[in-house]
Amino acid sequence: xxxxTTRRWPVRYLWLGTLAVVATLLQPASTAAAGRSIGQAAxxxxxxxxxxxxxITAGPDGALWFTNQSSDSIGRITTGxxxxxxxxxxxxxxQQITTGPDGALWFTNYDNSSIGRITTGxKxxxxxxxxxxxxxxITTGPDGDLWFTNYxxxxIGRMTTSGVVTDYQKxxxxxxxxxxxxxAGPDGALWFTxxxxxxxIGRITTSGKITLYSSGALSFPDALTAGPDGALWFTNxxxxIGRITTSGKIxxxxxxxIIVSPPPDxITAGPDGALWFTNYYDxxxxxxxxxxxxxxx
Numbered sequence: 661x662x663x664x665t666t667r668r669w670p671v672r673y674l675w676l677g678t679l680a681v682v683a684t685l686l687q688p689a690s691t692a693a694a695g696r697s698i699g700q701a702a703x704x705x706x707x708x709x710x711x712x713x714x715x716i717t718a719g720p721d722g723a724l725w726f727t728n729q730s731s732d733s734i735g736r737i738t739t740g741x742x743x744x745x746x747x748x749x750x751x752x753x754x755q756q757i758t759t760g761p762d763g764a765l766w767f768t769n770y771d772n773s774s775i776g777r778i779t780t781g782x783k784x785x786x787x788x789x790x791x792x793x794x795x796x797x798i799t800t801g802p803d804g805d806l807w808f809t810n811y812x813x814x815x816i817g818r819m820t821t822s823g824v825v826t827d828y829q830k831x832x833x834x835x836x837x838x839x840x841x842x843x844a845g846p847d848g849a850l851w852f853t854x855x856x857x858x859x860x861i862g863r864i865t866t867s868g869k870i871t872l873y874s875s876g877a878l879s880f881p882d883a884l885t886a887g888p889d890g891a892l893w894f895t896n897x898x899x900x901i902g903r904i905t906t907s908g909k910i911x912x913x914x915x916x917x918i919i920v921s922p923p924p925d926x927i928t929a930g931p932d933g934a935l936w937f938t939n940y941y942d943x944x945x946x947x948x949x950x951x952x953x954x955x956x957x
Contacts, residue, residue: 710735710743715756715767715798716926721780725765727754734767734778748784750776756797756841761804762821768795768808775808775819791817791825797842797852803866807850809839816842816852816864830870836862841883843892847906851892853881861894861904877902877912883926888933889950895924895937901948913952 711731719725719736726735732752733745753771760766760777767776769786773793776786794812801807806819814836815827830836838856845851845863854860859878863871880897887893887903896902900914901924924946927937935948946956 709745714754715758717757717759717765719765719780720759720763725757725759725778727757727767729753729755729770734765734776734784746778746782746784748778750774750784750786751778755795756808758799758806760806760821761800766798766800766806768798770794770796770811773812775806787819787823787825789819789823789825791815791827792819796840799842799844799850801844801850801866802848805866807842807844807864809842809852811838811840814839814856816850816862816870818866818868826868828864828868828870830862830872834858834860834872834874836870836872840881841894843884843886845892845906846886846890849906851884851886851904853884853894855880855882855897861892861908861910863906863908871908873904873908873910875910877910885928885935887935887950888929893927893929893935895927899924901927901935901937903950913948913954 710728712729713735714727714729716724716726723736723738728735728745733747734751734754735743735745737743752769754776755768755770757765757767765778769776773795774786774788775792775795776784778784793810795808795817796811798806798808808817810817810827815829816839818826836854837858838854840853840855842850842852850864852862854862854872859880860872860874861878861881878896881902882895884892884894891903891905894902896912898912900912902910902912904910924937927935930936937946946954948954
């Protein structure tokens with residue numbers, strides 16, 4: 661549960677970077693590497709380490725790109741497992757990342773309230789604007805612009821690849837409070853989760869019209885993705901996987917294979933027509949069919 665706009669990071673992320681560095685340093689040295697100094701080994705370990713990874717996306721170069729929140733870097737991992745990191749002055753507390761319409765990767769910098777861009781060659785740039793405030797989620801919209809959540813000022817942001825920013829806000833009691841993840845929906849709109857003190861799933865059209873859907877089946881919804889069945893699927897704080905249709909009908913699935921505590925984290929649609937999600941503390945990945953049947957790996 662988030663009780664303020666200051667993001668509190670789970671302890672689990674603290675161990676990721678530490679274990680990655682330790683594991684690298686403890687690898688047996690080959691004959692060719694025997695002459696390297698400890699300092700060189702440490703530098704190489706840091707370059708290849710994974711530090712509190714947050715968002716991940718498939719890049720246009722056939723690799724996966726992810727954000728290293730604690731080391732202020734953007735990581736790249738090949739399908740063979742080779743990791744490299746990129747740093748730059750335009751990376752500061754990176755959170756989520758998406759492939760942009762221009763062939764580059766775009767990411768949110770939560771710490772300095774900016775939107776970052778990195779080419780597949782590693783060139784970094786960033787954009788600041790009064791309409792960017794503690795951004796978290798980001799995705800490419802059906803209109804070819806970048807859409808993101810402003811956790812800091814409770815708005816949904818839209819930015820062109822040239823850096824022009826527009827903010828959208830829903831006024832009143834049922835306004836946006838704590839927008840988190842965002843994804844392009846199958847209906848040509850953007851969908852996002854709200855989990856500060858109003859638990860809801862939001863929908864925003866490319867013209868800025870916002871609709872919020874609430875239900876007793878919602879409890880601090882987190883990540884979401886467009887599913888293979890024309891609906892949106894999301895991870896729920898009630899230790900369940902949720903589904904919302906484009907008309908706003910919400911259903912919750914809780915089955916064996918979904919870890920009880922803490923709740924599931926990331927979620928995505930798989931190439932097999934099922935939903936795949938992570939059970940971080942259970943060291944497992946799980947698969948759920950659209951009928952709610954869960955298999956844990």
